Amino acid sequence: MKISSFRDRFREQLQSQYAVQEIDSIFYLLTENYFGIKRLDLALDPSAELDENQEKQLETALERLRNAEPVQYLTGKSEFFGMDFEVSHAVLIPRPETEELVQWIIDDQADAHGDILDVGTGSGCIAIALAKNLPKMSVQAIDLSEAALEVASKNVENNQVSVQFRKDNILEIEDLGQEFDVIVSNPPYVRELEKASMRPNVLEHEPKMALYVEDSNALIFYHKIAILARKHLKKNGALYFEINQYLGPETSNLIQEIGFETELKKDIFGNDRMIKATFK
Template sequence: MLLKSIKDIYHKELDGIYPREEVSAFFSLLTEHYLGLERFTLVMKPDLLISKEEEAPLFMALSKLKEEFPVQYITGKAHFMDLELTVNEYTLVPRPETGELVQWILEDSHKAEAALRILDIGTGSGCIAIALSHRLQSASVTAVDISAVALEIAQQNARAHGCNINFEQLNILEEQPEGQPWDVIVSNPPYVRESEQEGMPVNVKKYEPHHALFVPDEDPLKFYRKITELAAAHLKEGGRLYFEINEALGDAMTELLRTHEFSEIQLRKDIFGKDRFIKGIKK
């Protein structure tokens, strides 16, 4: 079958589910992933003949996309900042907004005179820990998660990028990581309230790990509260606590940090203008 014919099938099957531009992006990504074709080939060689063997994975991917299965789980790869990371159904797909959180930490850390001790809680694919370790090469980074499978993926990603990170499996609601005191604690914990599922994209709420996404409506701060308590006890004086947060909980998070006597509390918006990050300094 001709390359352009397969692309036409993608649009016919998927344009009713996704924006047309996104379908084109899917096709470019998948032809590069499975066939090694660079994107200009789609323009320069639309009549390229694709064998039955070569087209099979493209049609398998098409069937998954029709079910709104995340394309990152199809390829097993996701891009975060300038890193390519392995991901699967046991890890969240890294979001650009989380890259903004990392950038904030980097901005605050570039003048650090001593090697920083950094703790990433709920590391998932390892995206935050690896991005920080990659850029703050003198830092000592520890990353924890409740999922053993997620930690295997995170360790694989760390090795791929030459990062020496200490990974620990633990339930942050019941256990404390070793290695304190810390200079920086960062977390992107579960923060989507159960009642907010209805408005979420199918590819997220159906396929990404629920334990990493959702919290009960009656206690949406359960992870933040525990991590803030840990930070209040185990950050160094002047140490920094960073969170990615639910956009609806900015005031509640500000009050939580204030209650635990953090100073210089800052709420920061993401690229979409939503309250998405918060930072506090331990007195």
């Protein structure tokens, strides 16, 4: 089959899920990733043919996309803060709003020396972007998932930075073992009650351990991490969180009650999305 005919098949089969430009972008991303064939190559040779194996591979991809699987899991790649990241089903696909949190930290800490801890590192995107952009600081990261830490370690290697990882359950540890200048976390924060309004690509394909908290204890991670930070953050240190957009004031209040001053910040869409906490 001609590649262009297969692209038309993608358009036809995915039209209820994506806009046509998006379908074309996905299609060309796949031909480039799978076969090294770029969009420009196809424009120059529109009659190029796919062999049987290539057709099978694209057919499988089409089926996965029809099941609302994010294209990043098909290619195993994602982009964050201008850097390439490997992803698998063990990790959350890094989000643009998390880039805004990272930018906030980099702006604040541009000339700082010291130690950073990233709690719930997943693909390692926050820790690695900070290590790359704050080379005077030394970065450590925690996750409960062994599989996520394997992905994060590969990303450290590919991006040529240094991050020290440790497997731990943040809800169970009582001591971080040292003091930090910066503690950052994008912890699980989606309530069960919010599932109804979520898109199937997130609901069915991203790791549940990375996303969900009980409705009755939605701020469990913020509470625990702030308690640990009260003990392990240096006097002039700062604690940064990505937060649930529907729980901005509640999250701020909780962190204030634990002994911090907080600054709540919106993302580019105007949603409450980040908090910085410092000692009073």
